[in-house]
Amino acid sequence: MEDIPGIKWRLQSDHETLIPLLIVAVLIGVLTGFLAVGFRYLLLVASRLCWYDPLDIIGGATQLPWIAVILIPLSGGLLVGPIVSKLAPETRGAGVPEVIHAVASKQGIIRHRTTFYKILSTVVSIGSGASVGREGPIVHIGASVGSSVAQLVRLSSEWRSVFLACGAAAGIAATFNAPMAGMLFAVEIILVDFEISYLSHIAISAVAATVVSHQFLGNLPAFDIPPYTLVSYWEILLYGLLGIIAGFVSIAFIKSISIVEDTLNRFRIPSGLQPAVGGLIVGLLAVKVPHVLGVGYQSVNLILTGKMALDIIAVVLVCKLAATSFSIGGGFSGGIFAPSLVLGALLGGIFGVAVNHLFPEWSAAYPAYGLVGMGAIVSGVTMAPITAIFTIFELTYNFEIILPLITSCITSLIVVKKFYGNSIYETKLLKKGIKIVRGHDVNLLRSIHVTEYMDRAYERIGVGTGLLDLIAKARESTYPHFVVLNDGDELVGMLSMRDLKYCLSDMADLSTIVVAADIMTQNVHCLVPADTLETAFEAFEGKHISTLPVVDPVNRKKVLGILKKSNLILAYNEKVLKTHIFRNQRR
Template sequence: MWKYSPSRDNLILLLLIAIVIGLVTGILAIGFRYLLLLTTGLFWPDPQAMLEVNQQYPWYLVVAVPVFGGLLIGPLICRFSPESRGAGVPEVIEAVVTRGGAIRHTTALFKTLFTALSIGCGASVGREGPVVHIGSSVGSSLAQWIKLPVEWKRVFLACGAAAGIAATFNAPMAGMLFAAEIILVDFQVRYLSHIAISAVTATVVSHKFLGSFPTFQIPSYELVSYAELPLYGLLGLLAGLLSVLFIRSVSAAEDLFTRVGVPFQFRPAIAGLMLGLMALGWPHILGVGYETINQALTAKMGIALMAVVLLLKLVATAGSVGAGFSGGIFAPSLVLGSLLGGVFGASAGRIFPGEMGTAAAYSLIGMGAVVAGTTLAPITAIFTIFELTYNFEIILPLMTCCIISLVTVQKIYGYSIYETKLLRKGVRMVRGRDVNLLRTMKVGDYMATDFETVRQDMVLGEILEKSEKSHYPHFPVVDSEGRLVGMLSMSDLRSFLAQLGDLSNLVVASEIMTKRVIIVRPDDHFETAFEIFEGKQISTLPVVARNGNLVGILKKSDLLLAYNQTILKINVLDKIGGKK
């Protein structure tokens, strides 16, 4: 088996592996597109005419199909893969943050199948989530098979994610930046070449099968006057507010189902009923929504229709994701942005006729602005829209709009839609190399197993005699079965020293120990231990197994030493790799 080392030959081989990841992911992304067509055809006889379903089919079928899809998907997800609910990108980020880039391969498989079924029956979710999951799984699998270090597992996972986005939108730069800005919480420029080559390879595969045409029907763009920039700034503000509403709505929908007490397996069916009833009048809310984007970009929707569909698409997506339908939120963000921009541009055009761009132009900019707000990834949003147009005139208004949207969300809310889901699961996503290194270091690997304890029935005289002979300032107090019951320190003993003669054989450890003890588990990571040490100003933590038994002691000095040695080792390897 090939073994990793930071030599020049191996670094070239790593680039070849990145190409393989892009190739495999591109092929699988194309396969997923065909799977979507197949599953949509199972529910709707004409999958290319989703916007006319309320005209082609009886009303009861329009309502029944999403309900039936929900009844099918809900039990399947609960039975086989509960983690497949909702968007797939947060699970990929979680793998980077907490599992060193290791992806559960069965989750990627089930995510693919369940998303295809969800979109097929009309759920308002995106198709990019499972493609990112597929690509990340490919990259993670190769890294694990080759037995690469944790750092390279994360990089190849990001390579797969970039390839997935690139193949989905025919946009290699957007895929590369998506991986760098959203997936990798610890991005370093020296890995950019690997991510870029995966994205380019996947795009070539996509071009081979689907052609080089953009995903949407892009209008020509022209910045009529620099006086338009304040209007784009106002659109950015509205996009930020819409992004906050969207993020909060997804969480609120999930909380509502929980508060009402609806079992998980029935939630998609209830959301499906809501989707079906709305689709009777406005089928634009069904599925991914790319047809709706194209209508907004080609000025085929009036202001009133765009405004109504904007509101209903927001409700439909929040209900679909909150109920547990499997799918992404990147595409719905694009739909919401196109509708918001269209409404804003058409309204402003009536106020300033002939002095500004078309409503379609504002719709195009709005797509990027809402993506920037919901993901807090403005560079990804900017390049996604730029790669659709390849028009440099769009850069200045697009940057203005996206940055203002980003700042609005940061000031009002503070988290992306992906971070929100992770926070609700108890995973705090912090950017930075040091934090992610702490999360790879487990307490159980660095705790001291050579320590002294005190029995809870040991008398004061024996405790003092033991403390005089020991160099330990703290003693864990255990019961007869070795379970931790308290901690005893010299400060606990100090108040009894004046009465030692009278109490030496009367007072036992359990009467003077500190009973409320802060502990850590062997599988806790160093970030948790650092937070405890910093917040509580203590120097020693008992390490306790799940059964209550004391298994070790973690000293603050040992933690700092282990961390510093690991940092030094990484820096030395980086320098060696850079010289060769």
């Protein structure tokens, strides 16, 4: 860590850096908390200007002439258009994909001006009635604060990413009064690949932001939470079915946003006018169904308090999905987290009414299903089930809801993984040609071949090498990963300490009878010289391996060398650094 000009911190070791870095984390949490509070008040002002009562947009819309209901979102789109197309394109949409990209390939750097433009564009978007959430923008704003503070005090790229995540966690925590959910959001969605020691910094930022939010907005939950009771353990099966349905609705939601974006581009509508088109559609829907306007928390509260009829719930679900798709797909600045909660509540409400009718003896009232449905849709859309579970749990603090939540959230996630494969954030990045794996932009490795980083000298053993000799070789080796060859020097497997450890407890009995062929890994994934490091990265992902053999493309039994996972990470970091330097030179 570099010395900070103007601040007399002499940081020489991890022990000495702990307190100063925690102070920075608290500062980021406090700043994000104040920005979140100010952002909420600005949203209230903007909503009051457009709809009279910011706490009852539905009622305000019904009192306005139909032409005003159409023109207000349309005008909001016209105002937002120039911001998201020219002034700050990174403020378009939710903002979370941009934060993920900043961590993966921009060394945690977000432009300082992003905070201002994100607040401005989102206030106009939500204030004018666009069907978007405020959580995504708050994450983007908090991440921008964290990145800016880290840049200001000249921290390394690693700590820039950590403090960017601190700001993101603080944003979620301040919005929902849910510090645990904020912390898990940052870990599960933003960082993905992180050291456990960073968790304390992320947690303390979330706590600091929550304290600030409590001081100004009170210690009240974001929704009117109903009492929850698990009526019967048979009800778990119903929650599993709810999760399956939620998974398919999540896929429809993700795809509908992509379809809107593709359609607007296919008709070559200028990016500066696309939000206006989205606003026009929202306005037309709101004339008959005003529930589609804004964040949608009014509809959630109507579901959770049992005050919405089944026919209305069904209509609002379809129209809200369409309005959100046109709002986000059209380019309004706003998140998908809140719309996901709204869609989940509506879906759960419909499902709850149905099971109440079919199984009245062992099913809870429909608000309970609305509450669990919120978590299920968030889990499916973001593919972050732990965040979804803790978000709803922190709203209720009722342990009885844990089992239904886990069941619905995990089944929803499985459906999305099986039938679609990507979260809404990953989908957004993939449309830009950015592929993130474990928090890394693997596209950066597409131009590098494995031969540039593979080791041509590698340790090998014979297929008949005995257990005692294997242990001796492993003890002497600096990198105990061995290529196993037969008598013809052909590849037959790989052997590492992971394979050896299963024999160590029975050494006395196995030392004379076990050979390499008995314990080696036989089904080995191999690379060829023409493969890129992107292919290698994907091969390593999800597997407990540290080494891959590189073989001759003609004779795949002939080993040319090995590629270590550590060398792959080194190549990635070098590429990120080089890209960052060239980008700064162009500026």
